[in-house]
Amino acid sequence: MKRKLAENIVVRHLICLFIFLSALMGHTTYAQGQTETCIGFDSIKAASIEEYIERIATPLIQSQSIVGMGVSVVHCGKIIHLSGHGYADLDNQISVDPSLHLFRVGSVTKAFTFTALMQLVEAGQVKIDANINDYLGDFQIPDGRFGPIKVKDLFTHRTGFEDGAAGYLFERDPKDQISLEAFLKRHQPSRVRQAGSVTSYSNYSVGLAGRIIEIVSGKSYDDYITNHIFAPLEMKSSTALEPNSLIGGGMSPELAARLASVYSVDKQGPELQSFEYIGHVSPAGAISSTPNDMARFMLAIVSSEHPGKFQMLNPITLDQFRTRPYSNRIGATDFAFGLLNGELEGYETLHHRGATLTSFSSMILVPDKQLGVFITTNGARNPLAPHDLAERILTENFLTSGDNERPSVPLQDVSPYTGNYLTNRRSFTKLEKIFYPFAGLVKIKAGENNKLLISGPKVDQGTYRFLGDRKFENTQSGKVIMFESDTGGSMHRFYSTEGHIAYERQSLSSSLTLLFSIFALALVAALTQLVASLIKFKSKVTSSTVWTALGILSPLSVILVVVLFALSLHQLAQFGTEIVYIWPTSFLKILVIAILISIPLWAAQTGRILFYLVKRDLAGKENVIQVSFAFCLVLLILILHEWNMIGFKW
Structure with missing residues (x-):
């Protein structure tokens, strides 16, 4: 990158100032002057920094509910500004001192x-x-x-x-x-x-x-x-x-x-x-x-x-x-x-x-x-x-904009860049994987005039214009993202404006839509199987006691797992950031235990249905219900494995 402007302003010597304001005002300010010349130093802006920060600090503290804030600015080998705003201790109304409070x-x-x-x-x-x-x-x-x-x-x-x-x-x-x-x-x-x-x-x-x-x-x-x-x-x-x-x-x-x-x-x-x-x-x-x-x-x-x-x-x-x-x-x-x-x-x-x-x-x-x-x-x-x-x-x-307009590069089609992308800063092999589609999913859509519309909880949201070489610039913030293509030329990853993580095109297996859909299908199939089993039990048209119990317990276990999963998600939402201390939550523990107990039941039920299918010993309607349930059990086991819910992968 090149420096935009070459500045040649010579600075006068400034006297070091230390000003302590009343604690009742909740604000403490110091300013240390420049004592030697520095190429690029602007004395007018440096002298006004205290007034500027004082002016913007109060509305920022109010809008963001900031309790206490410390600010320091250095320029040309000197500390030119130190200030404290708000409270280091809100209950006791102790104001922030930028040289005292850690x-x-x-x-x-x-x-x-x-x-x-x-x-x-x-x-x-x-x-x-x-x-x-x-x-x-x-x-x-x-x-x-x-x-x-x-x-x-x-x-x-x-x-x-x-x-x-x-x-x-x-x-x-x-x-x-x-x-x-x-x-x-x-x-x-x-x-x-x-x-x-x-x-x-x-x-x-x-x-x-x-x-x-x-x-x-x-x-x-x-x-x-x-x-x-x-x-x-x-x-x-x-x-x-x-x-x-x-x-x-x-x-x-x-x-x-x-x-x-x-x-x-x-x-x-x-x-x-x-x-x-x-x-x-x-x-x-x-x-x-x-x-x-x-x-x-x-x-x-x-x-x-x-x-x-x-x-x-x-x-x-x-x-x-x-x-x-x-x-x-x-x-x-x-x-x-x-x-x-x-x-x-x-x-x-x-x-x-x-x-x-x-x-x-x-x-x-x-x-x-x-x-x-x-x-x-x-x-x-x-x-x-x-x-x-x-x-x-x-x-x-300090940074004068000058002529910082980037040339606009025409782009005929932004569709290769659109889609859902998931942060690569996530767990892949542990149960914690469930967090990330909620907190790290970015959606990219095509906008007007060959622009991208980017939204997500942890991304610089807004409209992006094409810069060329797979780069796009946020039209408001001016920050740049960059895409990478796979060996086939498809855009499969982009880097955030901060550059510390990448977002990768979301696979079907990591989609919450697929996860929830399989849970919903399994729930419907389990309810249908349970009703059919209970009707069969009451009509005394049953096989052995073991198979009868299996036909009732296996759908009940699916219903239990679905309910526990829903309760787990609700509990995670309630805990918020506190989850870093109390992981895994109580419902997640019960959920994993329930899955571990249920897997043998599901495997036995699926095996039984396959056995009767081979023998052609299932009636028409019963055949559809049983096969559908077995199919949903297999899908459920696969998706639970994909999301690391089988076993204790804390």
Whole structure:
């Protein structure tokens, strides 16, 4: 990507300002001035950033029900803005202080993990193209039919693992936590695609990166991050440890006392929640930090011309860190070495979002302008609110649009791109698979003037116009998606605007329509079979007692399974995100047990019907009922197997 504008404005020296407002106002602001010239620095916009954020913060907090928010902006080697908005503790009306209060940064932690891994690469202790097994000690990831996983595949989330979270990613009680090593061994996901081929965001992969850091350095993850990143950058209010945790001795009491409380937000408003423990896979999301400390981290990445004390990597390694190991998605967002590499108003960006169940963060960097914005919240209705605000701050204050119109490329037919697509960041081999058609399905339809209409719960929805080379641009946000074709030339996959996952054309077997249809057919067939069996029983036209019982019990078991399945879906909807703690739910457990008990009954019933069919010992109407029921039983067993409901695949 090229820088759109070359700017030559020389900056006057600004005086460092620190302004603390009354806690009753729920707002704390600091501004640190620029003290040296910087190509591309706009003093007018920098001086007005405080007024701008003050003006937009209040309506945003109200519209998104944000409890507390911290903001930091860096430019040209300096922290030019720090502010706190709302409350770190809503009940006690304690206002956010951006230098005092620690927020959960969620997956922004991954930026630290990959920075640490890059330090080991710089030191020659880890090789980018090496097999990760070279560094994992006695714990090995089998190459299998998908080939060896390289270190660069960890950086880019191209390891080929399926995804999962329910029941083990977060813990409520720190006593339930295990070590990172034990976590990686106990919860190793299946590999479902070739290593290095397709991007699919993976917490487990980042856990492996953290484990490599531990083994190669000889230090625990939190010790390494503290000594090699936090200490050099003077990030004195940051930690990868958690309060009251047994891992690493836990967060210090001094830092724990400064943690912002966390809240879930729904239609009823904010509700205080307990701490979400993720220290057992700390490299993926455990760091807590202040906006002030995060500003120092941003400076270390974007201020290559002003390294000073804000330095973690030498300039050559830093350039490598900010480039892409894989180059098969030029023009669309993809991973550099751990951070997503995209574009905003024609400028190249590096960014990462973070989310726990309550806390949401976003960090966006513009290296060409030595610019960075970090925003964090401890409760919000929309998890994307910090990211959307960070983009607004950049585009409305620093990144001038200029002539950023892309040429429109005529396209005669968009039908090859239309259809239903399902996220590839999902479980393939476990019962958790049932979530994803509800939460990760994207529908693409043809719109007017050769445009695509894209909708879905976790996608940049809207109208997309064709750019050429299988790329489409959202006409509102300007973000780009890119399609890939299979060996036959059919479009079978596209990458999200964020670039961290792909959406693959939905197969018939993964369709909820098919699943529900088979359940409905099985229910109708079971009811018909049950009525027929009861009539036969009452008329005393029966065979042996065993076959009579089977003819009644097998349809009853189908009815029970269908009812339990419906109750399970209802329970899942009721629990929402809480499901990560209580998986599997009570109805799901009963459902799986019911299926395991029913399978022998269904197999016996199907075998009996086939036996009588071969002997031609069934009457006409009875023949239709029995054969239909057997056919539906076979379909039901197949679809239950497809959705991992046979057996305990938690």
